[in-house]
Amino acid sequence: MNAADIPINVQLVDLFKGEHHGAKFLELNPRGTVPALSDPMPGGETLKLYESAAIMRYLAAKHHSPLYPMTSPRHQARIDMAIESVLQALEPPITTIIFNEVVARLRRLDQDHQAAQRAYLELGGVLHSIDSYATRMHSLSQRSHDVAHTAGVCADDTLRPIRTR
Amino acid sequence: MIGHECSMADVYLATYLSQITELASLILSPYPNVNRFFNNMRSMPHFQASLQDFAPSGVLVNVREQLRKCTTTPVLFDFVASPYSRIIRYFCKASAIELAVTPVNLFAGEQKSAQFLAANPSGKVPALHDQDVQLDECVAILKYLANKYECLLAATRLPTLSETINAAIEWIMAAVLTPCT
Numbered sequence: 001m002n003a004a005d006i007p008i009n010v011q012l013v014d015l016f017k018g019e020h021h022g023a024k025f026l027e028l029n030p031r032g033t034v035p036a037l038s039d040p041m042p043g044g045e046t047l048k049l050y051e052s053a054a055i056m057r058y059l060a061a062k063h064h065s066p067l068y069p070m071t072s073p074r075h076q077a078r079i080d081m082a083i084e085s086v087l088q089a090l091e092p093p094i095t096t097i098i099f100n101e102v103v104a105r106l107r108r109l110d111q112d113h114q115a116a117q118r119a120y121l122e123l124g125g126v127l128h129s130i131d132s133y134a135t136r137m138h139s140l141s142q143r144s145h146d147v148a149h150t151a152g153v154c155a156d157d158t159l160r161p162i163r164t165r
Numbered sequence: 166m167i168g169h170e171c172s173m174a175d176v177y178l179a180t181y182l183s184q185i186t187e188l189a190s191l192i193l194s195p196y197p198n199v200n201r202f203f204n205n206m207r208s209m210p211h212f213q214a215s216l217q218d219f220a221p222s223g224v225l226v227n228v229r230e231q232l233r234k235c236t237t238t239p240v241l242f243d244f245v246a247s248p249y250s251r252i253i254r255y256f257c258k259a260s261a262i263e264l265a266v267t268p269v270n271l272f273a274g275e276q277k278s279a280q281f282l283a284a285n286p287s288g289k290v291p292a293l294h295d296q297d298v299q300l301d302e303c304v305a306i307l308k309y310l311a312n313k314y315e316c317l318l319a320a321t322r323l324p325t326l327s328e329t330i331n332a333a334i335e336w337i338m339a340a341v342l343t344p345c346t
Contacts (some may be wrong), residue, residue, distance in 0.1 A: 068173040082174035088182045102188050102228065120191070127196045134198035158275055 006063045053083060078160065089126045093119035172208075178227060179206035185322065238263050239295035239310070242285060244271045249303035250291040256307055261315050304334060 013019045013034050013100035020032045027048040041145040049055050060068035068079060074087070095117035104111045167286050182203045185191045193200040241264045242259075243250030259265050269275045269290050276288050285292045289301040293309070300306045 024302045043201045054174075060173060065173075067171065067176065079174050082172075083177050084180065086174065086178045090178075094181055094185050097185060097191075098188060104227070123185070123191065124195075127193070127199050131196040 006059055053087070090123065091125040093126070095121065097123070171206075175202075176212075177204060179203060179212060181262075184206070237296055238265050239293055239298075239313075240265045242266060242267045242269050242281070242290055242292040242294075244269050244290050247271065247290060248345065251292075252303060253291055253306055253310075257310065259312060260310075261308060304338065307334075 011024070013025060015034065019025060020034055023086055025036070026032055028038050028048055031050060032049055032091065035052055035055060036048070037055045039047040039049070039058075041047055047058075049058060057068065061070055064070070069075060100111050100113070100116040100119075179202075182193065182199070186193065186203075193203055209299060239240075241250075241253060243254065244267060245251070245268065254264070263317075269281060271275075276279055276285075276290050282288055284294070284299060285299070287301045290304060291303060292299070292301040292312075293306045295313070298309065300309055
């Protein structure tokens, strides 16, 4: 939102206090997940959205954000591909690490150190594959956003063998 | 991420990376391209602003503080003239690890006293107690502390780097410390 200059009213939901299970929040998002967005429509209706990618795409379309231009389907598809590859490759290990090292410790639940260690290895593999691909794409490596570009480019063939290894 | 302009995909990747570097112990320096990308993104005013939105509410600071409270203070039995003791003290100082230190005067034979042996049957110094963990080998203590506090100095989360560090520790122990002692 900051990057796209979209005005937004942020309501903090304290997950540690269980505010996402509160009746008020469940009315907005019955699944009780953050982030969620409520956007009053001109007709008096309110649009309720959850899932971060859906929220971003909606806001980008509504505010004509240059971060997700609606002008070229080809360009948009490549951004989508990159987002999906980031989500699929990075989210599982990062979720495991954050759960075991942050949430479990705070909540005094059992930490699965082996799972965390495996997740670190998996994440390291993904980052390494993105990184070495960016190095190989010599011409790209001079630019500031090339790594994320690479993550999108190598989504299909480079990330998969590493993850299944 | 796509083309030369910053896109929504860049925001996604940078946000994931910031989560794992802020709260957990992953360091990006072994991945120079990823590291450069992340630093570029982080230096952008709007990305900084989105992180600072959390500062007033203190969410990040709060979580970090609570994490620190979850850990107990280990007790180190050491002797100031022992190089092995000093390695551990130095490591803890450099890694900002809080220790409760109990000095044991080896020259006065305190390591053989009934009181010390009751706590540390092996009679070795340095020794470390942390709740139900009891350790009495310098390298074992270092590795335990590095793991517990996820120290950057030991880089336990990065297998290749930690192997190199381990090899260097073994070499120093064998080639330098033994003759010194």
